[in-house]
Amino acid sequence: xxxxxFLNPIVFLMFFLLFGCFGLKKSPEDFLIIQNKGSDxxxxxxxxxxxxxxxxxxxxxxSVSGGGSGTGIAALINNQVDIANSSRSIKExxxxxxxxxxxKKVTEYVVALDALSVFVHPSNPLQGLSRTELACIFxxxxxxDNWSQIRxxxxxxCKNNKIIRVSxxxxxxxxxxxxxxxxxxxxxxxxxxxxxxxSKESIDLVQNTPCAIGYTGMGYINDHIKALCVTWDEGGPxxxxxxxxxxxxTYPITRELFMYTLGEAEGEVKKYLEWIKxxxxxxxxxxxxxxxxxxxxxxEDVNRLKAQTQGQKx
Amino acid sequence: MMGKVIEEExxxxxxxxxxxxxxxxxxxxxxxxxxxxxxxxxxxxxxxxFLFVIKEAWPFLSSRFSLMEFLTNIEWYPVSNxxxxxxxxxxxxxxAAVTIGSMVLAIPVGIGTAIFISEFCGPKFKEVAKIxxxxxxxxxxxxxxxxxxxxxxxxxxxxLHEPVGxxxxxxxxxxxxxxxxxxxxxxxxxxxxxPDTYREAAESLGATRLEVVIxxxxxxxxxxxxxxxxxGVGRAVGETMAVLMATGHSVAIPDSIFSPVRTLTATVAAxxxxxxxxxxxxQTLFTIxxxxxLITFSINFISDILLRKSWKRK
Numbered sequence: 075x076x077x078x079x080f081l082n083p084i085v086f087l088m089f090f091l092l093f094g095c096f097g098l099k100k101s102p103e104d105f106l107i108i109q110n111k112g113s114d115x116x117x118x119x120x121x122x123x124x125x126x127x128x129x130x131x132x133x134x135x136x137s138v139s140g141g142g143s144g145t146g147i148a149a150l151i152n153n154q155v156d157i158a159n160s161s162r163s164i165k166e167x168x169x170x171x172x173x174x175x176x177x178k179k180v181t182e183y184v185v186a187l188d189a190l191s192v193f194v195h196p197s198n199p200l201q202g203l204s205r206t207e208l209a210c211i212f213x214x215x216x217x218x219d220n221w222s223q224i225r226x227x228x229x230x231x232c233k234n235n236k237i238i239r240v241s242x243x244x245x246x247x248x249x250x251x252x253x254x255x256x257x258x259x260x261x262x263x264x265x266x267x268x269x270x271x272x273s274k275e276s277i278d279l280v281q282n283t284p285c286a287i288g289y290t291g292m293g294y295i296n297d298h299i300k301a302l303c304v305t306w307d308e309g310g311p312x313x314x315x316x317x318x319x320x321x322x323x324t325y326p327i328t329r330e331l332f333m334y335t336l337g338e339a340e341g342e343v344k345k346y347l348e349w350i351k352x353x354x355x356x357x358x359x360x361x362x363x364x365x366x367x368x369x370x371x372x373x374e375d376v377n378r379l380k381a382q383t384q385g386q387k388x
Numbered sequence: 389m390m391g392k393v394i395e396e397e398x399x400x401x402x403x404x405x406x407x408x409x410x411x412x413x414x415x416x417x418x419x420x421x422x423x424x425x426x427x428x429x430x431x432x433x434x435x436x437x438f439l440f441v442i443k444e445a446w447p448f449l450s451s452r453f454s455l456m457e458f459l460t461n462i463e464w465y466p467v468s469n470x471x472x473x474x475x476x477x478x479x480x481x482x483x484a485a486v487t488i489g490s491m492v493l494a495i496p497v498g499i500g501t502a503i504f505i506s507e508f509c510g511p512k513f514k515e516v517a518k519i520x521x522x523x524x525x526x527x528x529x530x531x532x533x534x535x536x537x538x539x540x541x542x543x544x545x546x547x548l549h550e551p552v553g554x555x556x557x558x559x560x561x562x563x564x565x566x567x568x569x570x571x572x573x574x575x576x577x578x579x580x581x582x583p584d585t586y587r588e589a590a591e592s593l594g595a596t597r598l599e600v601v602i603x604x605x606x607x608x609x610x611x612x613x614x615x616x617x618x619x620g621v622g623r624a625v626g627e628t629m630a631v632l633m634a635t636g637h638s639v640a641i642p643d644s645i646f647s648p649v650r651t652l653t654a655t656v657a658a659x660x661x662x663x664x665x666x667x668x669x670x671q672t673l674f675t676i677x678x679x680x681x682l683i684t685f686s687i688n689f690i691s692d693i694l695l696r697k698s699w700k701r702k
Contacts, residue, residue: 233551244467245662254469262470265463265478266640268554268648271658282542285551 106342108136112146112159115188115247116331119362120159123355127346130354134342150334151175156343158334161188161247178337185350187365189292189320189328190252193277193299195284198229202303202312205256205326211237211287212252214262221285232285239267240276240288248273252289255327273363292320293363317376321368331364357383441678448671458675464639466659466669474672478639480679482556482649485642486631487624489560490567494624495617497564498571502616505572506579507601518573525569533633536562540634550646554636557645562634563627567620574619578612578695579605611694618691622684628653652676 110120117140124136143160150158151172169180192203198221203211207224210216221227221235229235241263242249253263270276276288281298292315295301303312306326319325339347349355356366356376360383366376442449452474461475505517540561541553550557582605590604606613636648637658656673663670 231549233549236551238552243658243662245659260469262465262468265465266638268552268636268638269650269658270637278537279541279554282545283552284545 106134108134108157108343108346109149109155110136110138110157110159110333111141111149111155113143113161113247113331114140114245115143115161115251116159116185116333117247119186119331119359119364122358122362123350126354126358127349130349131342131345134346136346147334150180150336153336156335157339157347160332160334161251161329163330163332164334172336176336181335181338183333183335183339183347183350184330184367184369185333186331186359186367187320187328188247188251188331189315189325189365190248190255190289191292191295191301191315191327192287192289192304193280193295193301194287195229195231195280196298196300197231197284198227198287198300200224200227200302202305202314204305204308204312206308208304209257212239212241212263212267213257214264216264229284236285238283238286239264240279240283240286241267241269242273242276243269243271248289248291251329252327255329291363292317292365293360317365317380318373320365321371321373321376323368328365330367353379438681441674441681445671445674445678448668448675452668453675462639462641464655466663466672472668476652476655476676476679478641479650479652479655479676481641482635483625483651483653485556485645485649486559486563486635486651487621489556489645490563490624491617491621493560493564494567494571494620498568498616498620499575499613501568501572502575502579502613503601503606506576507597507605518576521569521572524565525573527566529566529627529629530633532562532566532630536630536634544646548646552636552646552648554634555646555648556635556642558636559631559634559649559651560645562630563624566627566630567623570623571616571620574616575609575613578609578616581612582608611697615691615694618687618694622687622691625687626653626680626684628657632657652680656680 146158210218273290280286303314462478463473544553632654638648
């Protein structure tokens with residue numbers, strides 16, 4: 075009798091789990107899977123979108139994977155995915171190939187913008203840096219180790235006036251984009267930077283370190299650090315990283331993030347892409363530190379949404 | 389009369405053997421084989437891990453790998469648009485720097501505490517101290533990492549006025565605190581295993597307590613103390629999470645104790661996620677893992693031999 079009593083809850087639990095699983099399992103007919111693959115820069119945002127979309131539309135599951143923009147577009151050409159994510163626009167030969175394979179034209183959707191901001195400690199007197207100065211600080215061919223090499227800057231509270239470079243791990247999309255856009259496509263970052271794991275970490279480090287300089291997605295910038303304006307061409311204007319400048323693309327370290335489909339999107343895929351243009355998805359864009367696409371949103375709208383999303387959970 | 393009693397006892401004994409011995413023997417056999425399997429599995433796992441790491445690293449070891457590049461080049465570019473380079477010199481130097489730094493702090497404190505607990509303090513204090521030290525050992529390494537980032541980092545910048553707070557110094561202190569409990573508890577065991585006759589003999593010759601410790605106890609427990617130190621070194625070399633957070637994660641040869649570095653363990657932990665399985669980068673990380681395994685294995689091996697020697701004396 076004692077033994078039986080002991081076994082009972084376990085048996086009950088096993089049965090419960092067994093039947094519970096049967097109950098949860100859905101048949102494939104009433105369940106559509108959208109395959110979404112590509113850019114690692116976009117993958118975090120795409121995942122958050124997919125999760126949130128799953129909550130409002132239980133008939134669709136969106137499977138998101140990274141691997142890089144090229145991987146995503148290659149999969150689209152082979153018709154293995156419904157949506158390809160890319161942080162660069164599709165090349166002409168790629169879209170031709172896709173048309174040959176499927177007979178459909180590739181459709182492009184600009185889903186968000188990605189802008190990087192260069193930032194320093196608030197005590198740093200610099201207001202802006204030029205592209206050459208950035209390459210001198212971060213690039214493997216540069217030799218700027220001391221703030222005095224940048225227009226004789228003296229940073230108060232910074233011992234020896236040494237430049238502390240705060241970078242990211244090489245798997246980060248932010249790192250890759252910064253490297254390719256600012257330093258050059260066939261270049262390397264200089265070793266000896268502090269390679270951190272996340273945007274939040276680099277901000278935390280720079281706000282505590284007077285000597286430091288870092289870069290991050292514009293959405294992460296806060297009041298405890300100083301974002302610098304960037305001069306792209308020698309003698310050109312120094313453009314501050316504001317939402318306006320990013321959305322009208324005058325800020326030089328801005329790029330568009332794309333989603334591609336074969337032909338015009340149809341059915342559930344179309345619904346999903348429509349939802350991405352909508353207000354809920356755009357709030358997520360802002361939350362994740364990206365910038366909404368100017369094709370669908372005005373600067374005023376975005377500022378209003380930004381105020382709304384402050385302090386909200388994802 | 390007597391014979392009858394003996395007959396009766398004999399009968400009882402043979403009954404006992406008939407009824408109970410087979411069960412006991414069986415139980416003993418089962419227990420024995422379970423324990424044997426347990427012991428065997430430890431050996432199998434150790435060999436299995438070695439073989440697995442070698443297997444994963446082998447394609448790189450047998451093709452591109454050059455020991456010269458690996459040990460003497462500081463250029464660690466596992467991902468690059470120019471050319472990938474796997475020079476791990478800076479990583480080896482980083483590991484050595486934090487290990488030496490932590491041991492400079494941990495050895496005097498750890499051995500000193502062990503001597504105090506074993507030879508000088510009263511029984512009540514001894515109990516409390518041992519419990520507290522064991523508590524120190526149970527703090528998870530990620531919590532130490534938090535202390536490094538949140539407490540030590542601002543302290544080093546604001547009080548010591550160094551440019552970076554995450555550096556060799558920071559990591560050394562954290563690692564020292566992590567390895568002290570190990571050094572204390574093993575060191576104390578070694579001191580306690582010195583027979584009391586040694587102490588009594590020394591005291592009867594008129595030695596003071598300090599003389600007893602320095603001239604008699606420490607020389608007698610020498611091997612055990614060295615083993616305690618070596619195990620602390622092993623802990624410092626193998627520690628990952630705390631050093632990942634405390635060192636600043638920067639591929640550079642440190643020029644002072646306040647320079648950020650990167651260790652072998654932190655590199656594997658930070659880059660394993662991004663390296664596609666089976667790629668050259670992945671194999672290189674396994675090569676680093678293999679070097680770590682060899683380092684800690686030889687340290688443990690030496691300390692094991694020393695510990696055995698010190699036990700034999702007892």
